[in-house]
Amino acid sequence: MTISDVARNDWYPVAIENLLIEGQPETVVLMGETLTILRAADDQIKVTAADGSECPLTLRYGHVWSSIGRPEHALFDIPEAAEEGRRMVDCGPVRVKASPLRVVENFLDIAHFPFVHTDILGAEPHTEVEPYKVEIRDTVDEVWATKVRFFQPQAAKSAEEGQMTDYMYRVPAPCVSILYKTSPPRPGAWDVIGLFVRPISEELCDAYAWMALYDEDSNQTDLVQFQQMIFLQDRSILENQIPRLLPLDPKMEIPTRADTTSVAYRRWLKRKGMTYGAQLVAR
Amino acid sequence: MYGLLKLMNAGLTENDQGSDGWVPVVLSADLPVAGVMRAQIDATQPLDLVVWRSRSGQVSAFDNRCPHRGMRLSFGFVRGERLSCIYHGWQYGEDGACRHIPAHPDMTPPASIGANTYLCREYDGVIWISQNADNPPDLPTFGGQGLRSLSVNRDEADLRKLLAETCIPLSGAGETAPAEASIIAENQTSLVLESTTEAASLQLMIHFQKVTPGKTMLHIQTNPDLPVDLRISLSRWAERFRWSAENMGTMVNSWDASAGEMRP
Structure with missing residues (x-):
């Protein structure tokens, strides 16, 4: 192809x-x-x-x-990676039999937390997704979701009790997403988690998680295992979505207001002509 | 028995083969209350379905795909009279209509959101699915007891031929050699296999589900109230039948009396 x-x-x-x-x-x-x-x-x-x-x-x-081509731009910048006091954690790749775009979209979604990451990132009856703000920032060509809030029983390895967690999401490239969330030990600061995806084919990928956290206490193994546990729960979903390719035809899947980020992401992909891993017309 | 034969043979001529018909997908006993399962049917348009039973016992079948984000609904769970998708918890009633979206708990979902539904009927211990039939499954009431379902990597036509050659056990624990059996009634979905000796008589009703090309699910019922050890023997017989069908393409009926089992 x-x-x-x-x-x-x-x-x-x-x-x-x-x-x-x-x-x-x-x-x-x-x-x-x-x-x-x-x-x-x-x-x-x-x-x-x-x-x-x-x-x-x-x-x-x-x-x-x-790259297999010739990138005309430098790799996206994550300014927080240079901040003092953050711990950088490489969580390793997880192979997923799904489109890389489905993997990124799932990372942008909070409504699944109570059902897929039950009692960790979400729990019934706290299922409501309050309105949040989504924009495609044309100057930087990125998708951003801000003012996202969700109740979480255990927001991170370092969390001791349930809390309302604030989130921001950033999509700087089609196969990358970076999230910012309330750091449990430092409520005024953001923990940063990146998801970097390598498409192997349109329906198979390796997803690497990377974290820049304020957490001086947890040991490295526990931090990696926490993230891998979360991601393996996601994988059980991702490998069972039909079709495997991400549908860009708005008629193919029905979003609600909670999916505003996903809708913007799909629109942005379509506009960019990023069709690798996508299905343009319902088959 | 005469009535049974008459009905089955009538079914053979009247029942149209193809999408109009009913397809057996599971024995009633194998889909308990709040159970959810996947069923595949090899039709002109292959079907991938979720079949589920509500708290009150009602059975339903939908396309195995949540209209929200494409998740297989067969990974979902039942609460009350609704099936919930495992991904975002969207709830569907037995009519397929979306009744609740947890991300927006105060919103009534628009009537346009719904899973694609199929006709689903429970009849005589078997759950049947149809795309468009309006009549109940065209079968006699056998009143049998579910034995087990078994997936076999052979076409249905081959299995029907091989069943005519098989010997089935009439007693438990390998006490006596299996006896020759014959097909006494047959229609598009099912057949009745009978084995009779002076000492005993046994009937198996076998329903066929085309799953994918070359793969068939057998849903097996027996006449009711058989002793447990005979049911175990029949279950082993079903496994041997599968082994023979998949590996030999012919029936292996040699009886090893000392071991009390069939030997290839």
């Missing part, structure tokens, strides 16, 4: 930087093409395509980013 330029010429995560061992190449598939990532003896990391040509490379947020 032809992969549209907007999909080809973007950055995608291909490895976790810290886990690359010198002299031991790793291979991954990005949109059907096999890439090899190698940390050479001089500690330089290189990404090569199957034909031996060198691929673009960016090292940021603990991950190795590359």
